[in-house]
Amino acid sequence: MTVPTQKPARKLSMQQRYSALTHDLDWDPTYVTEDEMYPYTTFEGIKVHDWSKWEDPFRLTVEAYNKYQSEKDRRLYAVLDGFAQSQGQLNLTEARYMNAMKIFLQGIPSGEYQAHRNFSHLARYFNGPGARFASLCQSMDELRHAQTEIHTLSHYNKFFGGMHDWNKMSDRVWYLSVPKSFFDDAGTAGPFEWLIAIGFSFEYLLTNLLFVPFMSGAAFNGDLPTMTFGFSAQSDESRHMTLGLEGIKFMLEQDEDNLPIVQAWLDKWFWRGYRLISLVAGMMDYMLPKRVMSWKEAFELYFEEQMLNGLFKDLEYYGIKPPRHVQWAIDEKEILSHQVYWVLYQYSHAAAFTTTIPNAEDQAWLEEAYPDTWPVFKSVVWDKAQRVVDSGERYFNPGLPQLCQVCQIPMGFTEPGNPLVQCQRHSIYEGERFDFCSDGCQWIFDREPEKYVQAWLPVHQIYQGNCGGPTLPDVAVWYGLEPGDGGEYIGSMDHQDWLAWHAPTIKEG
Ligand code: FE
Ligand code: ZN
Numbered sequence: 001m002t003v004p005t006q007k008p009a010r011k012l013s014m015q016q017r018y019s020a021l022t023h024d025l026d027w028d029p030t031y032v033t034e035d036e037m038y039p040y041t042t043f044e045g046i047k048v049h050d051w052s053k054w055e056d057p058f059r060l061t062v063e064a065y066n067k068y069q070s071e072k073d074r075r076l077y078a079v080l081d082g083f084a085q086s087q088g089q090l091n092l093t094e095a096r097y098m099n100a101m102k103i104f105l106q107g108i109p110s111g112e113y114q115a116h117r118n119f120s121h122l123a124r125y126f127n128g129p130g131a132r133f134a135s136l137c138q139s140m141d142e143l144r145h146a147q148t149e150i151h152t153l154s155h156y157n158k159f160f161g162g163m164h165d166w167n168k169m170s171d172r173v174w175y176l177s178v179p180k181s182f183f184d185d186a187g188t189a190g191p192f193e194w195l196i197a198i199g200f201s202f203e204y205l206l207t208n209l210l211f212v213p214f215m216s217g218a219a220f221n222g223d224l225p226t227m228t229f230g231f232s233a234q235s236d237e238s239r240h241m242t243l244g245l246e247g248i249k250f251m252l253e254q255d256e257d258n259l260p261i262v263q264a265w266l267d268k269w270f271w272r273g274y275r276l277i278s279l280v281a282g283m284m285d286y287m288l289p290k291r292v293m294s295w296k297e298a299f300e301l302y303f304e305e306q307m308l309n310g311l312f313k314d315l316e317y318y319g320i321k322p323p324r325h326v327q328w329a330i331d332e333k334e335i336l337s338h339q340v341y342w343v344l345y346q347y348s349h350a351a352a353f354t355t356t357i358p359n360a361e362d363q364a365w366l367e368e369a370y371p372d373t374w375p376v377f378k379s380v381v382w383d384k385a386q387r388v389v390d391s392g393e394r395y396f397n398p399g400l401p402q403l404c405q406v407c408q409i410p411m412g413f414t415e416p417g418n419p420l421v422q423c424q425r426h427s428i429y430e431g432e433r434f435d436f437c438s439d440g441c442q443w444i445f446d447r448e449p450e451k452y453v454q455a456w457l458p459v460h461q462i463y464q465g466n467c468g469g470p471t472l473p474d475v476a477v478w479y480g481l482e483p484g485d486g487g488e489y490i491g492s493m494d495h496q497d498w499l500a501w502h503a504p505t506i507k508e509g
Helices: 014-021 062-085 095-107 109-125 129-157 166-172 174-187 191-205 207-220 224-254 258-276 278-287 295-318 326-332 336-350 360-369 374-390 439-447 458-463 472-479 493-501
Strands: 418-422 425-429 432-436
Touching: 062 129, 062 224, 095 109, 095 129, 095 166, 095 174, 095 207, 095 278, 095 493, 109 129, 109 166, 109 174, 109 191, 129 224, 166 174, 166 472, 174 191, 174 258, 174 278, 174 336, 174 458, 191 207, 191 224, 191 258, 191 295, 207 224, 207 278, 207 295, 224 258, 224 295, 258 278, 258 326, 258 439, 278 295, 278 336, 278 360, 295 326, 295 336, 336 374, 336 472, 360 374, 374 418, 425 439, 432 439
Parallel strands: none
Antiparallel strands: 425 432
């Protein structure tokens, strides 16, 4: 046996260097208490004994972070320039593809900006330097996402309706209160709940269900800018997912009293997030002229397989159980997109996107993707809508829908196991009745009724006279809608423009 020779002291390891660059710059306050310096990390009941246990597994420095991000931005903006110069919008599959991007632009960048603000808050108010620095990076990422999304889609705004007032719309229009209320709910929670809501449930559990369909949908439909933006953001997502996972593990490892609090947040935010991305289900199955995969397939792959059978098996070690209403979501996977798109179809006269009856090709695809449920929906819903069209009309629902008090989606979901019976739950709070779309939303309300009674429900606001006036044209003006933004796709301004751009040109000579 040889005696190991003593090696001379080497350079610092990656981890030591990172720690020296971040954690070692931290200090203990002397003239204020820790509670005075970090006043927001105790009221939620999460017990932390040792903040230094929070590891940032990415070990990025500010210098490296900026270098990576600016390189990614350079690539994105080069693609955007090339696309604009070559009139790339003409090579999309069809103009109706843009409807998915309209909803994305109206609903997502303002959420990214909210995320930017809240992660900045965490970057200041978390007690540990590891948690603060990871939050700072995510805060910068989210600002970049908001900017790159707006820049990416601004090119299309020159050619298509529905994209001109996205920021005003995201504050006002009925279906956009769904994402807005989601981020408002998370942003008004404490820092740890925010981390479970956004960092874990949204970024970890559900992010692939949001990003993969959008990115591959963009790729399949000739939308190079959105695809490039998506890849650029997706590489940040892996860091965000890690922060979310690190956050939940940190809470669970610090004190076993944290388990029930974390579990309840997870139950709540799984359902909130799942209801929010039901818009994605409608988009995937109905709005893309060329489909990538069905909502059902995506849900099975990215949620059931990767999360339920993967991640939650790992979290079992800490005592974490799968989200409370997960079975309901599984049961809905065959019908979710049909129900959501039907709601969008009926009310698109008051929206900044257009809808249309699935054409023959779409219907063949739906039949194959949903052999059990599509035929029922076709006969109950679309055949009737088609008869209306055949008679020279278009069906729009003239009334205002009842909204779920929690997710704010019109009540169009059905009882589990019975897609022909609308699901409705209600709770009484201080003598007043509140209605919900599902057990999940009711459970969330019953935990914190004092929060959800304050919800800004678009339909109630219209009835109270807070949305520009009593008639649809009044409300449309207040929403910022312009002619050509919404309604039926066939014959719409976008459709007519598209046909004109692609009309065969007659060559002279
Ligand atoms: Fe983001
Ligand atoms: Zn609901």
